[in-house]
Amino acid sequence: MNTSSSHRDDFGVIIACCFQDYLLAKGACASVRHFLGDVPLCLLVDGDFSTESLEKAYNATIINHKTIKNDVLRERSFGWGTTRLIAFWESPWQHFLILDADTNIWGNVLKFADFENFDVIMDEPNYNYPDEEIIEYFFDIEEVEKHFPDFDWRSHRTQYCCPGVYFASRDIFSLEEYIEILDFIDRYPHIFKYGDMGFLNFMLWRASDAGKIRVGNADFQVLAPNYEQKDLEKRFAMTKTGPIVQNDDAAIIHWCGYKPLMSTSRTYADPMSFSRRKCLEAESGLRGLPADVLLQWEDFYSTFIKYKNKARKKLQKFFN
Structure with missing residues (x-):
């Protein structure tokens, strides 16, 4: 890590998850242990479910509705697209790496x-976003120009990115600024897109332009849907004993499309499958066929919950 020893002593990895993707978050934790050793771990948990076995296996810190310190964040920052932002104020360490659950x-x-x-x-x-894709993935350009005329959105076309993974420091934003953004989103819910993907990019680059924070870019996130499976298999090669890192490669795999469940054919899931097996072994000592049976059951149950929730939302819309 390109930091001083004091920074290394005040750094950890934070993984955001909910009940539905907790099975993948455990794999993300195992990948941290496999490649980064004893770097401290924290789970940002949206929901009320047991994480005790993972806490014991990896000595992980837990931030959830019960343990969070700030009342405003407890009330307004748990949920899709906002849970991971809690780290900016409640990270156990001054510096951190934030990960979505579906990463390795x-x-x-x-x-x-x-x-x-x-x-x-x-x-x-490494992409120059045209206007139509900025509008689709990040924010409504016309509305941003109207409400934030001083923001030079054009100058960051090649810097907007999926914020499923990033390195950051605590307390670089005021809580008041965040609340203002949340209030704005409540009033204008369709301006910023995809959870925090639009408004976090906006917050970061606006603050950078004003000289308040220093934002850099580095090529470390691999969005699985953007690559052919054969290319992922070649770069992230696996054997029965584990990953084969080639030429000091370093990256964070992010399955932001199809999820890397055990038996899926829709994406290359081997790295996550390996990590989930390692986590289960660390939690319970379970290995081999019994472990795979249990992980397959986790996949089935997670998929069942996903479609049950979708069906419930459709019924609610129908009857409302």
Whole structure:
């Protein structure tokens, strides 16, 4: 990690999850342990379910509705697209890496954690977003120009990115600024897109333009849907004994489309399957066929909950 020893002593990995993706969050934790050793772990948990076995297996800190310190964050920042932002104020460490549940560490990604020069390090998308894609994935350009005329959104076309993973420092934003953004979203819910993908990019680059924070980009996030499965299989090669890292490769795999369940054919899931097996072994000592049977059951139950919730929402809309 490109930091001083004091920074290394005040750094950890934070993984945001809910009940439905907790099965993947356990795999994300195992990938941290496999590649980064004893780096401290924290789970940001939206929901009321037991995480005790994971806490014991990896000595993980838990931030949930019961343990969070700030009442405003408890009331307004749990949920899809906002849970992970709690880390900006309640991270157990000054510096952290935030991960979505559907991610895996691959190699020594800490080499990207340059906190000497940056307060936030986002992924480098290597893509010049045209207007229509900014409108689709990030924000309504016309409305942003109307409400935030000083924000030079054009200058960041090649820097907007999926914020499922990033390095950051605590307390770089005031809580008041965040509340203002949440209030704005309550009034205008359709301006910023995809949870925090639009408004976090907006907050970061607006603050950077004003000289309040230092934001950098580094190429470390691999969005699985953007690649052919054969290319993922080649880069993230697996054997029965584990991952094969080639040429000091380092990345964070993010399955932001089809989820890497055990028996899926829709995406390359082997790295996550390996990590989930390692976590189950750390939690209970279970290995081999019994472990795979249990993990398959987790997949089935998670899928059942997903479609049950979708059906319930459709029924609610129908009867309302």
